[in-house]
Amino acid sequence: MKLFRLFGRSIRDGIKSVGRNFSLSIASISCITITLIIVALAILTSYNVDNFTRLIKKDVTAVVFLKSDITDEEVSNLEKKIKEIPNVDTESIEFESKQKILEDFKDTSEVLQNIMSSWEEGENPLKPTFLVKVLDLTKLKSTVNEINKLDGVEVIKYGEGMVEKLITTFDMIERITFIVVLALIFVTAFLISNTIKLTISSRKREIEIMRLVGASNFFIRLPFIIEGLFLGLLGAIIPIAGTIYGYSFFYNSFEGKLFSPIIRLIEPSPFIYLVSIILAGIGILVGMFGSSRAVRKFLKI
Amino acid sequence: MDLIRARNLTKTYKTGTTAVAGVNLKIKKGEFCFIIGASGSGKSTLMKMFYREEKPTSGEIIIGGINVGKLRNGNVYKIRRKIGIVFQDYKLLEKLTVFENVAFAVEILGEKKNEVRRKTLEALELVGLKHKIKSLPNQLSGGEQQRVAIARAIVNGPKLLLCDEPTGNLDPDTSMEIVKVLEDINSLGTTIIMATHDREIVNRLQRRVILIDEGKVAKDFTKGTYDHEVI
Incomplete structure (x- = not known):
């Protein structure tokens, strides 16, 4: 019961502090937003290339x-x-x-x-x-x-030579996009973690006072982690909206094909929702990870 | 019974300066004592060791049965919950209201909401600020801010209240008000240790005075005045 109340208060404080440190929150959120947009583009591209490769392979x-x-x-x-x-x-x-x-x-x-x-x-x-x-x-x-x-x-x-060449090319594209997506996610995690670190540095005093009045390290950290979670979630809103509306628009305006009827795009539903969940997940995890890492620095004397 | 027992308490900083050199001290429950000494005498370091902001290099300090010097970082909160601390610069959270600043210290214990409210209002009433609970710290005078800090320090009913130059930023009249509040708290049974430079306060209260010089207890009077230091 006691732990439950502490959790509730951490959630409340976490949300409040997003508003109270508005400018820094905006900084973190926009950082997450920009990087998530790039990640979203990379995911959309790589999934489509992957899908397209699979379709071509099936047609051979x-x-x-x-x-x-x-x-x-x-x-x-x-x-x-x-x-x-x-x-x-x-x-x-x-x-x-x-x-x-x-x-x-x-x-x-x-x-x-x-x-x-x-x-x-x-x-x-x-x-x-x-x-x-x-x-x-x-x-x-x-x-x-x-x-x-x-x-x-x-x-x-069976289109000797041509088929083999296509296969190796697609495999390469698939591998490259996978590496790019992975690298982007890492860069994002690092960027966000550092931005949140910056916002927490400016709240050293807050943490110091929390320690002085006898808050346990866990309780000091919890609101920050929850704050990171919300920053990540807020930062994911624009990329998610962009994915849902942007991809549907893109798909419809090309009627599901790119350049030629062979290159078929993935149908928006449920694909865009899956991508949205992935984006929100990345935002939340990275936000939480970033702030928890950042506070830890201030919990040592 | 002794609330605080320091034995051979020593602190040497990494830079090589020894701030506290073998302090032996016993403070009883319910005492009101002043710690005085010139700047750089080591009294601030001594105060910091009371609430485990600094770890002693050697010797030991036991407060209410807890060996404070041996506490690990993750357990520091255990001693902090037993003592209240008041600083010269108040250390209030600027963005929280008076009520929230005080309530915060109760909430971290996981108390129920109405219990938080009751304790907070009680503490604010004791320092005479019940009418200002919705103000922000920067809307208050220095004296009022310090009273909020005192309310926060005593809200959980600590056995010990540490005051590190609580009147350092205040004018004489306001300082006396603060001391009166501290005396009230002391009369309710809380032990108070106050580090100060304020000659007038020490002289007027006629309480125990511990003079620290060069990291050692130079003098210890049960009913002292600041003038003894000069003599």
């Missing part, structure tokens, strides 16, 4: 062209054999018969339709295909080689 498909004269039986045998290869995504395998490909082509343009309509029955020069996706893209090449050895396979196209 090897097209397995089969011999023109392959029988239905041979096709189903081949499908079984392809599915046995470890790296093949068995769910994704799709068979497209000569006839289906022909129909698809006809749909794409009238010119093609005219040409293809003139072909006689049984004169279809197209090849039936399997569309195959793999589980691990880095092993794509060896998997393709294995499929190539199977009977009935004529040739496999």
Whole structure:
């Protein structure tokens, strides 16, 4: 009960002191705000790059062209054999018969339709295909080689070279953005901790008097920690609002795509709320950590 | 019974100066005693060791059963809760009202809200400032501010009240008012130790006077006056 009251009073004092030390509070809050905005941008970017990379990877498909004269039986045998290869995504395998490909082509343009309509029955020069996706893209090449050895396979196209290059580039982008975000969070923590230290230095007297009248170190520290929590939370308001409204606006004005239909952005909901929670969390933790570190300095004689 | 017992109390600062050199002292419960001495005599350091602002280099000081010199930093609050301290510069929090300044000392003990209010008002009444509870310290005169500081020091009913030159910044008339308040508190049973330079106060009160010189107890009179120092 006693501890509970002490906690209540610390919360009250913490909030009050945000208002009482208004100018210094503003300094801390704006410091947190600015750095959190940068962190928010970094998080939004890195998540989107990550998402985009994942989507591209998912879209990589090897097209397995089969011999023109392959029988239905041979096709189903081949499908079984392809599915046995470890790296093949068995769910994704799709068979497209000569006839289906022909129909698809006809749909794409009238010119093609005219040409293809003139072909006689049984004169279809197209090849039936399997569309195959793999589980691990880095092993794509060896998997393709294995499929190539199977009977009935004529040739496999998967954008050799181009795919590998894309993968390494995206992996690199992913890694770089991750490092940038991490570094930014560290810099933020350091900056905020120092700003709060500055605000607490100006309140040395307050801490000294608290000690004189017999406040325990824990009780001296608690209001400051709570104050740090509130500063962090207040500092996160603008970055969070910016994330929610800014990202939604950005997403809508580009209709969810960037430069080309391939680069799809992450849908705002629930993504922006997740980012907001992360921002608030970083603000609160860093605020609390900063002020608790700063007061500790004054609790030693 | 002795409230304070100092044995061979010594403080040497890191700079090498010995401020207090082997002080032996016994102060009984309910006493009102003055500690006098020239600037630099070591009386401030002695006072600071009473409330563990300074740690003795050697010797020991026991207040109300607590070995003050041995207290670790994290436990300093234990002795601070048993004694009230009043300073020359009041040490009030400028941004808090009179009431809040005093109430603060009760709140840190985790007392109930109405208990905080009762104790605070009682202490402020004792120093005669009950009508100014909503004022801020800088709206008060020096004497009034010092009375707020005294109220804060006694609000938890300490056994010992330490006053480090409490009248140093005040004019003679106001000083006498403050001393009267201290006498009232003393008459209620609180032991008071007051370090001072104020000749008139010491002479008028005729209480125990401890003269500190070069870090030692030079003279100790049960009913002394400041003039003894000169003699």
